[in-house]
Amino acid sequence: MNATFTGLELRRVLRDYVSMFFIAVLPAFFYLIFGAAQEFGSEDAGNGNVAMYVMISMAAYGAVTATTGIGGMAAVERMQGWGRQLGLTPLRDEGYVLMKAVVAVVVASIPITLIYLLGVVTDAEGSVGAWVLSALVVLTGAAVFALYGLVFGLAFRSEAAVGAASGSLVILAFMGNIFFPLSGTLLTLAKFTPLYGYVSLARYPVTEGYLVNTSNGTVTHEALWGAAG
Amino acid sequence: MDTTTTGPAAVELLGLVKTFRSPGGQLVRAVGGVDLTVSPGEVVAFLGPNGAGKTTALDMVLGLTTPSAGTVTIFGADPRQAVMTGRVSAVLQTGGLLRDITVRETVQMIASTFPEHSGVDEVIDRAGLTSLARRKVAKCSGGEQQRLRFALALLPDPDLLVLDEPTAGMDVAARREFWDTMHADAYAGRTVLFATHYLEEADAFAARIVMIAGGRIVADGPTEQIRSQATGRTVSADLPQAGAAHALARLRGMPHVAEVTTQGRRVTVTSGDSDAVARALLGELGASNLEIASGSLESAFMTITAAPDRGARTEREVTR
Numbered sequence: 001m002n003a004t005f006t007g008l009e010l011r012r013v014l015r016d017y018v019s020m021f022f023i024a025v026l027p028a029f030f031y032l033i034f035g036a037a038q039e040f041g042s043e044d045a046g047n048g049n050v051a052m053y054v055m056i057s058m059a060a061y062g063a064v065t066a067t068t069g070i071g072g073m074a075a076v077e078r079m080q081g082w083g084r085q086l087g088l089t090p091l092r093d094e095g096y097v098l099m100k101a102v103v104a105v106v107v108a109s110i111p112i113t114l115i116y117l118l119g120v121v122t123d124a125e126g127s128v129g130a131w132v133l134s135a136l137v138v139l140t141g142a143a144v145f146a147l148y149g150l151v152f153g154l155a156f157r158s159e160a161a162v163g164a165a166s167g168s169l170v171i172l173a174f175m176g177n178i179f180f181p182l183s184g185t186l187l188t189l190a191k192f193t194p195l196y197g198y199v200s201l202a203r204y205p206v207t208e209g210y211l212v213n214t215s216n217g218t219v220t221h222e223a224l225w226g227a228a229g
Numbered sequence: 230m231d232t233t234t235t236g237p238a239a240v241e242l243l244g245l246v247k248t249f250r251s252p253g254g255q256l257v258r259a260v261g262g263v264d265l266t267v268s269p270g271e272v273v274a275f276l277g278p279n280g281a282g283k284t285t286a287l288d289m290v291l292g293l294t295t296p297s298a299g300t301v302t303i304f305g306a307d308p309r310q311a312v313m314t315g316r317v318s319a320v321l322q323t324g325g326l327l328r329d330i331t332v333r334e335t336v337q338m339i340a341s342t343f344p345e346h347s348g349v350d351e352v353i354d355r356a357g358l359t360s361l362a363r364r365k366v367a368k369c370s371g372g373e374q375q376r377l378r379f380a381l382a383l384l385p386d387p388d389l390l391v392l393d394e395p396t397a398g399m400d401v402a403a404r405r406e407f408w409d410t411m412h413a414d415a416y417a418g419r420t421v422l423f424a425t426h427y428l429e430e431a432d433a434f435a436a437r438i439v440m441i442a443g444g445r446i447v448a449d450g451p452t453e454q455i456r457s458q459a460t461g462r463t464v465s466a467d468l469p470q471a472g473a474a475h476a477l478a479r480l481r482g483m484p485h486v487a488e489v490t491t492q493g494r495r496v497t498v499t500s501g502d503s504d505a506v507a508r509a510l511l512g513e514l515g516a517s518n519l520e521i522a523s524g525s526l527e528s529a530f531m532t533i534t535a536a537p538d539r540g541a542r543t544e545r546e547v548t549r
Contacts, residue, residue: 008330008334008338009338012329077327081321086342090315
């Protein structure tokens, strides 16, 4: 583990203000609008309230945006010749992957920390177990999406492709039941999209497998997986 | 050449072959059997046209590509081992830098991968980059980026320095500036192996030239010797209407002739022996309006690469 290298890689990401806006600021703003500012935010939802449910969703969205971008850029950089430059150093591939993974996890924890802090100061409520467990699931689950970015980077070999991969997360987030509760056919389809399972798992400590439905103006709970409950 | 060897060669290539499968599925032989020994302290130029196999051969020297056949030994060790211990380093062709970090950060990053190195500020100074240390790589010119690659190559204080077309894409002034930096530093007992397609560069900087074409070595010797071989000239003249076909066949069959082209009645011959061609044209072939010009570097190169074997010649025509 090379602290200088990792630190410089981290600094690169942090001073890319455009990326940081999409990773941290935008999801935090979404939480304030769709969670904290809504009157149903204080309604009960399992081991917490609806604001907490929205908080976890937006933190998950920010975290996957971070890991997708970092995974994708790692692939593009290596193919654009930086890999050859690194090939002239004693650094091994495993070491490189490990450092990128550390950077991805650290950057993904930024939106999680920011949005959870906003949750604390607004009215998100939940059991201690729900706070801790949901944050851990958001972070570990996000790591998987570094591979999603990696695939785009390897397949299309350009920064633009990585941007497109990050952008596609907006659609996947809608389809994954992250931004607002889906119902009917859309909900059926949602279960086949990649972010659905991830965010459902992250909310599990709060919902214990129930879905929140606000489509008819009131908060009702539905079973998450068909006949469950 | 040396009769006493005191240690392992700096570079030893034995029967080196690299084949690729092209996108069309054809097998392409980028390097077709190269044997080469470079002694410690030598400055050697790898001279050849684009597509001659220079980069592929150097990639194998650096352990960036595995040979399809043959062996590479660097100071008696495997290339990757030589890289790990900092005995070999390289300035690669364009590309390969992160654009969003500064010059100094780039050097810091690469330096951090070596257990021991020459010092970040030290190599920045030696590459003449001190005033640019805080500039983003994206804002550096091609020549400045190349000097940054040179600074990175100096970090492990290598015994063998490989330069792959270090001045490609630079203008004349930047090229001179780069070589001045190189002169100032790299002569300090280092073995230098550099690829170029500029004959002047090889001539000015190397003591030995290895000419490569079509993935094979076509000439290898001290710079003066290669230079004297490369004094090809072009002879042009108007052929008489009758017997033109016979005349062309006769010219093509002459020794040292590299190329014969025609434009209407005018024939142009590139040859290592312009006197013989001129004598034949004015004498037996009855040509008129004869002109002799000293060949361009390109035609000089053709004279040499065409001579040793026909295989190299075919390759050259394909790559033109």
